[in-house]
Amino acid sequence: MMTTTTIIGFPRIGEKRELKFATEKYFKNVIDQEELRATAKRLRRHNWELLRQAGISEIPSNDFSYYDQTLDAAFLFNLVPQNVQDLPFSELDKYFALARGYQGREGNVLAWPMKKWFNTNYHYLVPQLNQDTRFKLTGDKIFAEFAEAKELGIITRPVLLGPFTLLKLSEYQNAAASDFVKDAVTAYQAVFTKLITQGAHWIQLDEPALVKDLTAEDRQLFNDLYRPLLAAKGKLKVLLQTYFGDVRDVYDDLVKLPFDGLGLDFVEGKQTQQLVSRGFPADKVLFAGVVNGKNIWRNHYDQSLAQLKAAGAQQIVVNTSCSLLHVPLTVENEDFAPDVKKHFAFAKEKLAELQDLAAIYDGRGAEQLHANQALFAHPRVQEDAALHDRIANLKDADFIRQPARPVREQLQKAAFQLPLLPTTTIGSFPQTKEVRQVRRQFRRHEISQEQYDAFIKGKIDEWLKWQEQVGLDVLVHGEFERNDMVEYFGQRLSGYLFSKNAWVQSYGTRCVKPPIIWGDVKRQQPITIKWSKYAQSQTKKLVKGMLTGPVTILNWSFPREDISLKEATLQLALAIQEEVLDLEANGIKIIQIDEAALREKLPLRKSDWYSEYLDWAIPAFRLVHSKVQPETQIHTHMCYSEFTDIIPAIDAMDADVISFEASRSNLEILDALKKQHFETEVGPGVYDIHSPRIPSVDEVQTTIKRILAKIAAPKVWINPDCGLKTRGVEETKASLTNVLAATRAVRRQL
Ligand code: GLN
Numbered sequence: 001m002m003t004t005t006t007i008i009g010f011p012r013i014g015e016k017r018e019l020k021f022a023t024e025k026y027f028k029n030v031i032d033q034e035e036l037r038a039t040a041k042r043l044r045r046h047n048w049e050l051l052r053q054a055g056i057s058e059i060p061s062n063d064f065s066y067y068d069q070t071l072d073a074a075f076l077f078n079l080v081p082q083n084v085q086d087l088p089f090s091e092l093d094k095y096f097a098l099a100r101g102y103q104g105r106e107g108n109v110l111a112w113p114m115k116k117w118f119n120t121n122y123h124y125l126v127p128q129l130n131q132d133t134r135f136k137l138t139g140d141k142i143f144a145e146f147a148e149a150k151e152l153g154i155i156t157r158p159v160l161l162g163p164f165t166l167l168k169l170s171e172y173q174n175a176a177a178s179d180f181v182k183d184a185v186t187a188y189q190a191v192f193t194k195l196i197t198q199g200a201h202w203i204q205l206d207e208p209a210l211v212k213d214l215t216a217e218d219r220q221l222f223n224d225l226y227r228p229l230l231a232a233k234g235k236l237k238v239l240l241q242t243y244f245g246d247v248r249d250v251y252d253d254l255v256k257l258p259f260d261g262l263g264l265d266f267v268e269g270k271q272t273q274q275l276v277s278r279g280f281p282a283d284k285v286l287f288a289g290v291v292n293g294k295n296i297w298r299n300h301y302d303q304s305l306a307q308l309k310a311a312g313a314q315q316i317v318v319n320t321s322c323s324l325l326h327v328p329l330t331v332e333n334e335d336f337a338p339d340v341k342k343h344f345a346f347a348k349e350k351l352a353e354l355q356d357l358a359a360i361y362d363g364r365g366a367e368q369l370h371a372n373q374a375l376f377a378h379p380r381v382q383e384d385a386a387l388h389d390r391i392a393n394l395k396d397a398d399f400i401r402q403p404a405r406p407v408r409e410q411l412q413k414a415a416f417q418l419p420l421l422p423t424t425t426i427g428s429f430p431q432t433k434e435v436r437q438v439r440r441q442f443r444r445h446e447i448s449q450e451q452y453d454a455f456i457k458g459k460i461d462e463w464l465k466w467q468e469q470v471g472l473d474v475l476v477h478g479e480f481e482r483n484d485m486v487e488y489f490g491q492r493l494s495g496y497l498f499s500k501n502a503w504v505q506s507y508g509t510r511c512v513k514p515p516i517i518w519g520d521v522k523r524q525q526p527i528t529i530k531w532s533k534y535a536q537s538q539t540k541k542l543v544k545g546m547l548t549g550p551v552t553i554l555n556w557s558f559p560r561e562d563i564s565l566k567e568a569t570l571q572l573a574l575a576i577q578e579e580v581l582d583l584e585a586n587g588i589k590i591i592q593i594d595e596a597a598l599r600e601k602l603p604l605r606k607s608d609w610y611s612e613y614l615d616w617a618i619p620a621f622r623l624v625h626s627k628v629q630p631e632t633q634i635h636t637h638m639c640y641s642e643f644t645d646i647i648p649a650i651d652a653m654d655a656d657v658i659s660f661e662a663s664r665s666n667l668e669i670l671d672a673l674k675k676q677h678f679e680t681e682v683g684p685g686v687y688d689i690h691s692p693r694i695p696s697v698d699e700v701q702t703t704i705k706r707i708l709a710k711i712a713a714p715k716v717w718i719n720p721d722c723g724l725k726t727r728g729v730e731e732t733k734a735s736l737t738n739v740l741a742a743t744r745a746v747r748r749q750l
């Protein structure tokens with residue numbers, strides 16, 4: 001029997017982001033629904049045929065989505081709020097209304113909130129369930145797409161978010177997950193029945209929530225759902241698909257339950273190998289996720305084969321570790337040199353890898369194996385021995401800034417003489433059309449360096465003057481020269497590669513193009529000095545230097561696999577450290593090192609938080625600023641205030657000041673900061689920058705007072721939630737004017 005191959009899901013956005021552009025045109029009424037549907041259909045067909053041609057034997061369907069697969073499941077199962085159902089719209093328009101919100105003649109509908117999909121940079125819509133929700137099968141997307149593929153002669157395996165993960169990810173109002181168990185079972189059973197009638201052999205139920213730490217209740221919920229569901233599966237074979245980790249807390253249950261296939265992740269699942277070695281049941285097919293669905297490097301065949309062999313399953317399907325949604329489509333459209341290109345496998349290239357692995361596993365494919373061995377026989381890049389030595393020789397003292405923070409605090413207060421409740425912003429000012437256009441012209445050599453510099457200087461001057469006028473205490477240069485907080489730095493570091501088309505869906509129609517860390521990273525040239533220095537030379541007030549921190553740069557790039565994440569982060573940390581010291585040498589007295597994405601890559605299991613991540617991520621940040629003078633003030637900024645559970649780690653970054661997003665979470669974090677004796681000075685954002693709304697003076701004053709009720713005034717800074725680059729000029733000025741008025745009013749009362 002030949003070993004077969006499959007994937008968990010394929011990117012749906014299209015090689016040239018066709019779905020994104022068509023959808024956006026549809027939103028703007030440039031094309032009609034029929035045309036959008038036709039584009040979507042073409043893309044689905046293209047993907048299925050691509051998979052078939054690649055030799056993938058088991059092809060999924062319903063991995064396509066117009067916006068998000070969790071939202072698809074909500075529409076399939078009638079979880080849509082009544083006010084959306086009542087809109088006099090087509091199904092698709094109701095769907096988009098819930099995805100993006102709708103405000104218009106027919107009513108006012110809030111979009112469901114969005115959250116990060118496990119440990120990826122993809123975002124899903126969070127279903128909101130309440131006592132009125134009736135969980136039942138009403139949609140037909142999954143059936144329609146199965147039928148569509150069948151017409152092409154492909155019997156696909158429909159993919160559906162499993163009931164456990166769906167209920168775990170949902171948020172509840174006057175209801176709980178357990179209220180929906182019975183109806184969910186009935187609804188999923190109805191899906192099974194209908195698929196059987198249509199001629200399906202398998203269904204794939206995605207249950208990534210199983211790789212998190214599970215409580216006894218979670219296990220109960222899982223069993224309550226699957227026992228009755230599997231009892232009624234009839235002829236349909238059920239693949240339970242997990243990814244992003246291992247299933248250590250439920251492996252025994254999975255083995256006992258009558259699943260026909262178990263999909264396990266051998267890449268991120270640290271204990272997967274160990275679990276299957278306890279014995280993989282002979283009555284089940286192992287869908288072995290050995291090809292990394294999240295990164296862009298070629299698979300190391302010898303390693304994957306060793307995993308496949310050690311698994312000891314009688315029936316194996318070679319699989320990716322997670323959906324290929326998280327990697328770009330193909331390296332074909334990139335113009336890297338052949339010697340570089342041969343190391344990359346994006347989604348399309350991974351299909352060939354799956355085929356190779358199956359062949360080699362069956363004792364064929366010697367040629368492919370040899371070619372792959374040759375690829376890995378030599379290190380991909382020549383290592384920078386001096387840099388590796390430097391990292392190997394780092395001492396504990398290199399990670400510790402002297403003197404201790406309380407001493408620095410006094411020195412800095414004496415040196416800066418800032419008023420109580422100092423005001424500042426997070427760094428960027430509005431990136432208007434004009435700003436983006438001039439940057440584009442410069443990139444395309446349509447304007448000269450002199451013209452470009454003059455423009456940026458003009459912008460800096462304009463905003464410095466405005467900041468002085470409005471009365472801000474610590475100014476910023478505005479970041480007009482930056483396209484993106486990571487790309488701008490990557491372009492000035494060695495070791496980085498930038499793709500042309502390697503887009504990955506982030507949410508809905510939004511895609512990102514993460515840069516690739518190819519080799520050892522060093523600072524090639526000063527990164528931010530020119531503009532920070534210029535800005536400081538134009539004003540007597542303090543201007544904050546503005547950097548992106550090493551953990552954030554790493555988390556928003558495709559990382560190397562030939563060195564550890566820790567090593568890669570330390571390389572970045574040393575590069576940014578040079579920049580910090582250079583800023584200091586150039587007279588910059590306050591330096592903000594943004595760690596916007598620090599919280600993002602916190603491991604899914606709490607037990608791994610420190611050992612797998614924080615134990616090196618926090619020291620890497622400390623390394624960046626450990627060598628500055630006591631009077632140099634280090635700020636950091638984080639985009640989420642959801643760090644209540646890692647407060648000691650945030651304090652251990654040893655920054656002097658931290659600003660963070662707080663206004664939308666109702667300042668909840670303040671209690672935790674107080675209780676846990678947070679030492680770093682704090683600037684909890686006093687207004688939400690995600691909306692154009694202008695906060696009133698009263699509102700901001702109330703917020704400041706609420707902050708002061710929890711945190712002593714000498715520790716408090718006043719700032720917005722985040723950078724202002726996405727906001728308009730007028731609303732930015734109006735909002736900050738009110739913030740300053742409110743701050744002055746509160747100061748008078750202190
Ligand atoms: N300094 C950056 C800015 O103001 C921070 C952005 C962020 O936190 N995402 O734009």
Ligand code: ZN
Pocket residue numbers: 426596637638639661721722723
């Ligand atoms: Zn932010």
